[in-house]
Amino acid sequence: xxxxxxxxxxxxxxxxxxxxxxxxxxxxxxxxxxxxxxxxxxxxxxxxxxxxxxxxxxxxxxxxxxxxxxxxxxxxxxxxxxxxxxxxxxxxxxxxxxxxxxxxxxxxxxxxxxxxxxxxxxxxxxxxxxxxxxxxxxxxxxxxxxxxxxxxxxxxxxxxxxxxxxxxxxxxxxxxxxxxxxxxxxxxxxxxxxxxxxxxxxxxxxxxxxxxxxxxxxxxxxxxxxxxxxxxxxxxxxxxxxxxxxxxxxxxxxxxxxxxxxxxxxxxxxxxxxxxxxxxxxxxxxxxxxxxxxxxxxxxxxxxxxxxxxxxxxxxxxxxxxxxxxxxxxxxxxxxxxxxxxxxxxxxxxxxxxxxxxxxxxxxxxxxxxxxxxxxxxxxxxxxxxxxxxxxxxxxxxxxxxxxxxxxxxxxxxxxxxxxxxxxxxxxxxxxxxxxxxxxxxxxxxxxxxxxxxxxxxxxxxxxxxxxxxxxxxxxxxxxxxxxxxxxxxxxxxxxxxxxxxxxxxxxxxxxxxxxxxxxxxxxxxxxxxxxxxxxxxxxxxxxxxxxxxxxxxxxxxxxxxxxxxxxxxxxxxxxxxxxxxxxxxxxxxxxxxxxxxxxxxxxxxxxxxxxxxxxxxxxxxxxxxxxxxxxxxxxxxxxxxxxxxxxxxxx
Amino acid sequence: xxxxxxxxxxxxxxxxxxxxxxxxxxxxxxxxxxxxxxxxxxxxxxxxxxxxxxxxxxxxxxxxxxxxxxxxxxxxxxxxxxxxxxxxxxxxxxxxxxxxxxxxxxxxxxxxxxxxxxxxxxxxxxxxxxxxxxxxxxxxxxxxxxxxxxxxxxxxxxxxxxxxxxxxxxxxxxxxxxx
Numbered sequence: 001x002x003x004x005x006x007x008x009x010x011x012x013x014x015x016x017x018x019x020x021x022x023x024x025x026x027x028x029x030x031x032x033x034x035x036x037x038x039x040x041x042x043x044x045x046x047x048x049x050x051x052x053x054x055x056x057x058x059x060x061x062x063x064x065x066x067x068x069x070x071x072x073x074x075x076x077x078x079x080x081x082x083x084x085x086x087x088x089x090x091x092x093x094x095x096x097x098x099x100x101x102x103x104x105x106x107x108x109x110x111x112x113x114x115x116x117x118x119x120x121x122x123x124x125x126x127x128x129x130x131x132x133x134x135x136x137x138x139x140x141x142x143x144x145x146x147x148x149x150x151x152x153x154x155x156x157x158x159x160x161x162x163x164x165x166x167x168x169x170x171x172x173x174x175x176x177x178x179x180x181x182x183x184x185x186x187x188x189x190x191x192x193x194x195x196x197x198x199x200x201x202x203x204x205x206x207x208x209x210x211x212x213x214x215x216x217x218x219x220x221x222x223x224x225x226x227x228x229x230x231x232x233x234x235x236x237x238x239x240x241x242x243x244x245x246x247x248x249x250x251x252x253x254x255x256x257x258x259x260x261x262x263x264x265x266x267x268x269x270x271x272x273x274x275x276x277x278x279x280x281x282x283x284x285x286x287x288x289x290x291x292x293x294x295x296x297x298x299x300x301x302x303x304x305x306x307x308x309x310x311x312x313x314x315x316x317x318x319x320x321x322x323x324x325x326x327x328x329x330x331x332x333x334x335x336x337x338x339x340x341x342x343x344x345x346x347x348x349x350x351x352x353x354x355x356x357x358x359x360x361x362x363x364x365x366x367x368x369x370x371x372x373x374x375x376x377x378x379x380x381x382x383x384x385x386x387x388x389x390x391x392x393x394x395x396x397x398x399x400x401x402x403x404x405x406x407x408x409x410x411x412x413x414x415x416x417x418x419x420x421x422x423x424x425x426x427x428x429x430x431x432x433x434x435x436x437x438x439x440x441x442x443x444x445x446x447x448x449x450x451x452x453x454x455x456x457x458x459x460x461x462x463x464x465x466x467x468x469x470x471x472x473x474x475x476x477x478x479x480x481x482x483x484x485x486x487x488x489x490x491x492x493x494x495x496x497x498x499x500x501x502x503x504x505x506x507x508x509x510x511x512x513x514x515x516x517x518x519x520x521x522x523x524x525x526x527x528x529x530x531x532x533x534x535x536x537x538x539x540x541x542x543x544x545x546x547x548x549x550x551x552x553x554x555x556x557x558x559x560x561x562x563x564x565x566x567x568x569x570x571x572x573x574x575x576x577x578x579x580x581x582x583x584x585x586x587x588x589x590x591x592x593x594x595x596x597x598x599x600x601x602x603x604x605x606x607x608x609x610x611x612x613x614x615x616x617x618x619x620x621x622x623x624x625x626x627x628x629x630x631x632x633x634x635x636x637x638x639x640x641x642x643x644x645x646x647x648x649x650x651x652x
Numbered sequence: 653x654x655x656x657x658x659x660x661x662x663x664x665x666x667x668x669x670x671x672x673x674x675x676x677x678x679x680x681x682x683x684x685x686x687x688x689x690x691x692x693x694x695x696x697x698x699x700x701x702x703x704x705x706x707x708x709x710x711x712x713x714x715x716x717x718x719x720x721x722x723x724x725x726x727x728x729x730x731x732x733x734x735x736x737x738x739x740x741x742x743x744x745x746x747x748x749x750x751x752x753x754x755x756x757x758x759x760x761x762x763x764x765x766x767x768x769x770x771x772x773x774x775x776x777x778x779x780x781x782x783x784x785x786x787x788x789x790x791x792x793x794x795x796x797x798x799x800x801x802x803x804x805x806x807x808x809x810x811x812x813x814x815x816x817x818x819x820x821x822x823x824x825x826x827x828x829x830x831x
Contacts, residue, residue, distance in 0.1 A: 592777060
């Protein structure tokens with residue numbers, strides 16, 4: 001019964017999305033107020049029915065309704081309630097439902113927070129987003145229905161993939177989808193702007209907080225995924241350049257470029273067409289990511305159930321959405337190609353450089369990800385591109401960004417002098433070089449990667465601090481929230497850089513044989529194995545090793561890694577023991593029992609310096625994005641602008 | 653106008669590539685492995701029947717052999733089992749089982765029930781060696797030549813067509829090893 005209820009809700013949501021994607025859009029075209037006024041109620045209805053469907057599926061999971069095949073495949077009687085709830089998005093069908101619920105949520109937010117915008121504009125934004133929703137609802141109902149029944153149902157389910165039974169995994173997909181789907185708002189704004197014909201700076205300002213929020217969610221989601229892979233996959237890495245990871249990274253790179261180009265277009269009116277194009281690209285890349293993950297076109301460590309049929313559907317959908325958007329762009333963009341000129345030394349140039357490098361990086365990751373396809377297509381045999389390609393290209397492309405990043409905020413719009421920009425940063429540069437060398441030497445990290453990492457990281461952080469200090473002194477009112485946000489995010493980049501450089505150059509990683517009672521030495525730490533015992537959990541049992549770790553004769557940690565066997569599915573999982581720290585992580589993973597008599601095991605020990613800084617930096621970037629997005633400037637000025645727009649042109 | 657159309661053209665190219673990629677996704681999955689043409693990684697693992705002893709891929713160098721990834725939990729392994737038995741009888745080269753993410757008792761019971769056609773089994777309970785080998789899932793079948801190079805890899809259960817193909821390749825490897 002509950003499944004049918006969910007099914008009907010989805011169909012009703014589809015009907016409302018179709019109405020929303022057509023009637024108000026026509027109303028906006030003809031200037032028909034009555035039709036446009038339909039939009040907000042339709043948005044509410046659309047969201048309510050999506051939420052009902054979502055709740056129905058969650059209820060089915062909670063009640064162990066194994067007659068729904070999706071539930072039977074992703075849950076079982078022993079699964080605790082919180083994993084049953086997160087199992088809703090543990091597979092392809094349910095994660096699509098979450099995707100759509102979030103799209104509905106973003107639409108609701110746009111309708112609620114954009115009352116001060118011109119009605120035609122908001123109506124167009126919502127209609128464009130509704131068209132996206134139609135595509136996904138059709139996709140779900142036709143190819144991936146989460147409510148399909150199997151009758152008679154099995155008495156017990158197959159269990160959620162153990163990899164996903166983890167707190168990190170509860171939050172990773174929702175955050176990631178919030179980011180992916182959030183770019184639909186920027187996309188909607190861009191298309192609405194093009195449809196309206198007279199693209200102006202206003203809509204770019206209106207789009208900014210939405211883009212910032214989406215970008216922040218995406219950053220958080222990617223970071224959480226990386227953190228999860230680090231401790232749950234048991235490989236000790238934090239980024240694998242896997243096609244699925246790349247699928248989320250490409251929209252992030254484009255989104256980063258978009259944030260910065262929006263700043264230029266809003267403040268100066270320069271490169272508006274480019275901003276429109278990036279808005280289209282960011283969302284299209286999110287769609288492409290969805291396609292890559294679900295179609296099986298590329299092999300990956302964590303792809304969903306692969307199905308070329310589904311892939312074809314998403315591809316066709318992407319062809320329609322992106323194709324139509326780009327066609328509209330080609331038709332309308334020539335009319336908006338205006339913008340004041342600027343000097344080579346100016347904020348515009350700085351942000352242009354940012355855009356060039358981020359866009360090229362995105363293209364590079366896309367190329368690397370699709371390279372196996374291209375090579376196969378051309379008949380050059382079969383090659384896959386590994387981390388060396390991505391790593392080398394990234395160092396090359398990001399070095400200029402790191403060097404120039406602190407200069408950006410100091411540079412004036414339109415025209416500036418090199419010396420005026422560099423002078424206040426001379427101290428930061430000196431501090432970065434001296435401190436970077438001292439710290440590298442003190443840590444014994446005397447290699448090129450660590451040294452450049454420290455210098456670059458401190459340079460970016462010191463530059464951010466220098467900018468805040470100067471702003472603080474020069475303005476009476478202090479800093480605006482969006483300026484704090486930018487500074488936080490840039491500071492986070494510095495933290496991130498140090499983490500990456502240290503982990504990549506100074507990680508200790510070794511497989512060792514160790515029997516109970518023995519002590520092994522690793523990177524200055526003594527690891528002692530006391531015993532290996534059997535333990536039980538809700539739906540698994542495990543071998544657990546009891547370690548203590550000493551440094552300089554002082555006990556610093558007790559660590560208990562496990563090897564779990566899940567009862568259903570019979571999957572074996574390594575539960576890593578982790579001792580996180582600000583300057584290093586200790587990491588023990590159990591390998592095989594080597595010798596039953598002495599009880600010796602092969603154990604993998606990692607000592608990872610500064611690995612937390614990678615996610616700490618990402619967390620700062622996320623926070624920065626959210627702080628920026630919450631700046632009332634974007635919201636308040638709308639109202640005053642709406643009044644002023646009738647009387648006079650507003651200076652930037 | 654032409655310049656404005658450029659993004660659309662690029663997107664069209666991308667779309668064409670993806671459509672083409674989708675058409676061949678299945679085939680590509682069968683052969684695509686970064687390890688084909690490369691030496692098989694040396695893995696030393698406990699044996700299945702006698703966990704005290706370890707077996708290694710190194711001891712097989714000098715002759716072609718088949719490496720078959722399986723597990724008692726793997727439903728498709730049961731499907732391909734008749735062909736595994738035929739491989740064991742007809743191929744004339746060692747057929748090494750790679751028991752993946754399994755429990756020893758379950759694996760032994762499974763062999764008891766369905767028959768053990770393999771020469772011997774390597775046991776990878778945790779799946780770490782499988783990562784080195786580039787295992788995507790079970791079942792998977794590798795053909796390794798006498799120089800220790802992975803010549804071919806089949807992902808998924810063996811059916812009659814695949815069996816013919818594997819036999820043809822094995823005969824070729826045997827001929828090369830003999831010369």
